[in-house]
Amino acid sequence: MSWQALVEFSQWFFLIYFFALNAGYILLNLSSLWVIRPYIASRTLDILPQISSGLEPPVSLLVPAYNEEATIASSLRSMLQLSYARYEIVVVNDGSRDNTLQVLQREFSLVPFPEAYRVRIASKPVRGIYRSTLHPNLRVIDKENGGKADALNVGINASRYPLFCGVDADTVLQRDSLQRIVLPFLEDHRVVATGGTVRIANGCEVSGGFLTRIGLPTNLLALFQVVEYLRAFLFGRLGWSALGGLLIISGAFGVFRKEIVVEAGGYRTDTVGEDMELVVRMHRLLRSQRRAYRVVFLPDPVCWTEAPEDMRTLKNQRVRWQRGLAESLSSNFGLMFSRNGGAPGWLAFPFMMIFEWLGPLIEVLGYVLMTLFFVFGMISWQVFAVFLFAAISFGLLLSISGLLLEEISFHLYKKPSHLLGLLFAVIMENFGYRQLNSVWRLMGLWRWMVGGKGKWGDMKRKASWQKT
Amino acid sequence: MSAVESGLDFAAHSDPYIRDAFWAGAITCALAGLILLSVSVLRLSAVWRERRKQEVVNIWRPLIAGVLTGEQAPLPRLRPAALVDFLYLWLHFHESLRGGSKAMLNAMLPAMDLLKPLIRLLKRGSMQEKLLAATALGHAQSGEAWPELVALARGKAPALSIVAARALMNINAAAAADIVIPLIIARRDWSPARIAVMLNEVEPVFVERFLQAVAASVQQPYLIRLLYLVEAMELNRRLPFLRELLQGSDDAEVVAACLRLIRDPADLDLVRTRLHDPDWRVRVQAANALGRWGGPQDLPGLLALLAAPEWWVRYRAAQAIVASPFMQTEALARIAHELGDPYARDMLRQVMSEKEGA
Numbered sequence: 001m002s003w004q005a006l007v008e009f010s011q012w013f014f015l016i017y018f019f020a021l022n023a024g025y026i027l028l029n030l031s032s033l034w035v036i037r038p039y040i041a042s043r044t045l046d047i048l049p050q051i052s053s054g055l056e057p058p059v060s061l062l063v064p065a066y067n068e069e070a071t072i073a074s075s076l077r078s079m080l081q082l083s084y085a086r087y088e089i090v091v092v093n094d095g096s097r098d099n100t101l102q103v104l105q106r107e108f109s110l111v112p113f114p115e116a117y118r119v120r121i122a123s124k125p126v127r128g129i130y131r132s133t134l135h136p137n138l139r140v141i142d143k144e145n146g147g148k149a150d151a152l153n154v155g156i157n158a159s160r161y162p163l164f165c166g167v168d169a170d171t172v173l174q175r176d177s178l179q180r181i182v183l184p185f186l187e188d189h190r191v192v193a194t195g196g197t198v199r200i201a202n203g204c205e206v207s208g209g210f211l212t213r214i215g216l217p218t219n220l221l222a223l224f225q226v227v228e229y230l231r232a233f234l235f236g237r238l239g240w241s242a243l244g245g246l247l248i249i250s251g252a253f254g255v256f257r258k259e260i261v262v263e264a265g266g267y268r269t270d271t272v273g274e275d276m277e278l279v280v281r282m283h284r285l286l287r288s289q290r291r292a293y294r295v296v297f298l299p300d301p302v303c304w305t306e307a308p309e310d311m312r313t314l315k316n317q318r319v320r321w322q323r324g325l326a327e328s329l330s331s332n333f334g335l336m337f338s339r340n341g342g343a344p345g346w347l348a349f350p351f352m353m354i355f356e357w358l359g360p361l362i363e364v365l366g367y368v369l370m371t372l373f374f375v376f377g378m379i380s381w382q383v384f385a386v387f388l389f390a391a392i393s394f395g396l397l398l399s400i401s402g403l404l405l406e407e408i409s410f411h412l413y414k415k416p417s418h419l420l421g422l423l424f425a426v427i428m429e430n431f432g433y434r435q436l437n438s439v440w441r442l443m444g445l446w447r448w449m450v451g452g453k454g455k456w457g458d459m460k461r462k463a464s465w466q467k468t
Numbered sequence: 469m470s471a472v473e474s475g476l477d478f479a480a481h482s483d484p485y486i487r488d489a490f491w492a493g494a495i496t497c498a499l500a501g502l503i504l505l506s507v508s509v510l511r512l513s514a515v516w517r518e519r520r521k522q523e524v525v526n527i528w529r530p531l532i533a534g535v536l537t538g539e540q541a542p543l544p545r546l547r548p549a550a551l552v553d554f555l556y557l558w559l560h561f562h563e564s565l566r567g568g569s570k571a572m573l574n575a576m577l578p579a580m581d582l583l584k585p586l587i588r589l590l591k592r593g594s595m596q597e598k599l600l601a602a603t604a605l606g607h608a609q610s611g612e613a614w615p616e617l618v619a620l621a622r623g624k625a626p627a628l629s630i631v632a633a634r635a636l637m638n639i640n641a642a643a644a645a646d647i648v649i650p651l652i653i654a655r656r657d658w659s660p661a662r663i664a665v666m667l668n669e670v671e672p673v674f675v676e677r678f679l680q681a682v683a684a685s686v687q688q689p690y691l692i693r694l695l696y697l698v699e700a701m702e703l704n705r706r707l708p709f710l711r712e713l714l715q716g717s718d719d720a721e722v723v724a725a726c727l728r729l730i731r732d733p734a735d736l737d738l739v740r741t742r743l744h745d746p747d748w749r750v751r752v753q754a755a756n757a758l759g760r761w762g763g764p765q766d767l768p769g770l771l772a773l774l775a776a777p778e779w780w781v782r783y784r785a786a787q788a789i790v791a792s793p794f795m796q797t798e799a800l801a802r803i804a805h806e807l808g809d810p811y812a813r814d815m816l817r818q819v820m821s822e823k824e825g826a
Contacts, residue, residue: 008485011485012485015485015488015489015492019492022496038595041594041595041596041599041627042595042599042625042626042627042628043627044595044596044599044600045559045599045600045603045631047556048556048559048560048563051665051668051669053660053661053662053663053664053665053668053700054664054668054699054700054702055660055661055664055696055697055699055700056661113818113821114814114817114818114821115818116779116782116783116811116814116815116817116818118779131821131822136822183659183661186659186660186661187659187660187661380483380486382478382481382483382486383483383485383486383489386478386485386486386489386490386493387489389489389490389493390489390490390492390493390496392493393492393493393494393496393497393500394493394496396496396497396500397496397497397499397500397503400500400503400504400507401503403503403507404503404506404507404510407506407507407510407511407514408510411514414514414518416511419507419511423504423507
């Protein structure tokens with residue numbers, strides 16, 4: 001193949017790839033639009049005061065904590081005030097090196113508890129189990145450090161109830177979040193997992209463990225992430241859920257049927273993407289057994305989390321996410337095009353492989369090669385210009401679609417200044433931020449290829465939104 | 469210099485790549501622009517809706533509060549455009565109140581000539597409007613809306629049909645029973661939680677008819693769903709069909725549900741026969757039932773369950789033992805000390821500790 005033919009092939013390949021990628025997302029967007037309006041309409045009466053039916057299944061909230069001394073007490077206080085009939089909170093201190101356990105002991109008056117702990121999923125040794133004398137539904141498990149997945153497995157072992165909800169220790173839940181996210185289990189016995197929307201807390205105000213004012217962050221990186229999260233949750237996950245191919249439930253807020261998770265072997269401890277890996281593995285298991293099941297995403301049960309505001313932390317997060325994605329897909333390759341794979345195996349898995357897993361490689365290669373071709377005079381400036389124009393236009397369309405879904409559905413950012421801020425982010429994230437993200441994700445892919453042990457993500461928390 | 473000469477005429481360029489990529493980008497940009505326009509329109513309409521809602525709240529909140537305190541002043545005419553916001557406010561009051569105040573609220577709707585507009589909404593409104601209208605008409609016990617509500621209750625949309633069914637039950641529980649009970653049995657898409665809420669607020673005549681339907685369904689595959697609903701009704705009384713089921717059923721889920729519904733010590737003989745059931749879910753519920761209603765004679769059976777391989781059986785058996793009014797702390801400590809099985813001992817100690825901390 002001559003150089004000229006190679007250049008011409010590359011031009012078309014990258015353009016078609018970018019087009020296909022964005023067309024795929026637009027289809028997801030349309031599928032979200034299809035379900036979100038009736039969903040919102042059917043929940044018309046939910047804003048009225050609700051009466052407990054008495055049928056709500058009890059839930060174990062599992063809170064893995066590693067070096068969370070700054071935020072753990074306020075997070076737990078908000079969790080203790082959730083409006084839900086019956087739930088317990090199991091905090092798992094994963095060998096924190098700071099004073100997480102001491103803070104818990106002091107704030108919640110913990111006493112040692114002779115629990116008949118049963119090991120259903122193997123884990124690092126448990127050092128002690130404590131019960132709060134102030135809140136009968138709060139227990140703390142102290143264990144040797146083994147990572148977030150290991151902590152969650154211990155939480156599953158110690159949990160009492162048939163459903164468990166994994167919640168990050170720095171997550172702020174809305175008072176009715178649990179009530180809403182459990183609803184699908186009540187309405188359909190086939191439901192094995194549900195996920196809720198995660199939103200960015202930077203710029204908001206939290207008081208007494210609950211969100212009291214919604215705002216936008218002033219930090220540009222965090223602002224871009226607000227738009228990213230809208231896109232990821234409102235049309236990414238909602239779209240896949242509508243198609244029956246949801247492969248991700250965020251570790252920050254998701255509910256699972258415990259027996260299915262135990263049957264699947266619990267969380268894998270050798271991956272950094274334990275939340276996605278578990279969901280993909282559950283699909284693989286249940287599909288192979290030809291069992292009727294559903295994994296559901298709900299757009300309205302909201303939890304709020306702090307987004308990184310500095311480049312280094314953000315980069316680490318994105319590298320970790322991409323690596324987690326690669327590990328989740330590569331270890332469950334059997335799902336793809338499997339005989340009984342359905343939407344997860346025939347639609348979602350290949351899509352993730354082509355556009356999420358290999359995506360960063362092709363995107364970065366596209367930008368780099370086209371720039372090199374232009375610099376070395378192998379393509380005209382017009383070719384280079386229209387390539388950039390098309391690539392950026394596709395990105396812009398996707399970003400603004402997320403905003404459209406937000407306006408149609410929940411409309412949480414109410415002030416005109418919020419809308420202007422979001423529009424600014426929608427446009428500006430396409431000039432550098434998204435490309436940078438692709439580079440970080442490519443680094444994640446590289447880390448996955450060279451291997452190495454995953455660990456808790458170091459997150460620099462400012463928690464400036466927390467008033468008390 | 470023309471656009472063609474300068475190479476800026478991307479739209480009709482001779483290079484197909486430049487032309488196609490340009491058009492792809494341009495169409496995408498145009499779509500993005502359209503969406504931007506939609507976002508702006510949606511935002512403007514949201515602002516307008518919010519203002520209108522606030523106006524309705526400002527005017528009607530004090531008026532409704534006045535009605536609730538017995539004020540007799542005539543109410544102003546409600547603008548048709550304000551009906552939906554008014555309904556939200558009115559329903560908010562309704563769902564927050566108990567007792568006689570609800571009757572005062574209910575009297576507001578006919579007094580304001582709103583029944584006909586509400587029936588119109590039922591017939592021709594959006595899903596949101598139909599839900600609001602059905603709920604309000606049910607509360608107002610408006611018989612005029614009966615045919616429309618029956619049609620909606622039998623309709624396809626589960627959220628709407630269940631709200632219409634609830635309205636029928638509010639209007640005339642006895643007449644609704646013939647329509648709604650078959651729907652409760654048949655409709656798998658109705659949320660059990662919402663059915664349970666309806667059953668908990670309905671008149672006794674409907675409850676009796678429902679229990680008759682359950683008793684007539686003992687051989688049916690959907691029985692378990694009905695038993696869960698009976699459980700949610702928290703009836704503190706003996707249910708005669710439980711004996712038949714406990715004596716005759718082999719379905720572990722059904723037997724476990726029946727054991728949860730036991731409310732009479734007279735049925736304990738049947739509970740005791742289930743202490744050695746091969747299905748652990750049944751043994752869990754047998755232990756539970758003995759914990760609630762059992763006597764000292766049940767202690768050996770419960771102690772035997774403490775050695776069960778299933779964690780939940782041990783846990784419930786320990787709870788039953790510890791909660792028994794005839795067990796003193798010293799006796800419990802002695803039993804725990806004497807237990808040879810370490811799993812049984814650990815469980816009893818755990819539950820004793822839970823009780824101390826409660």
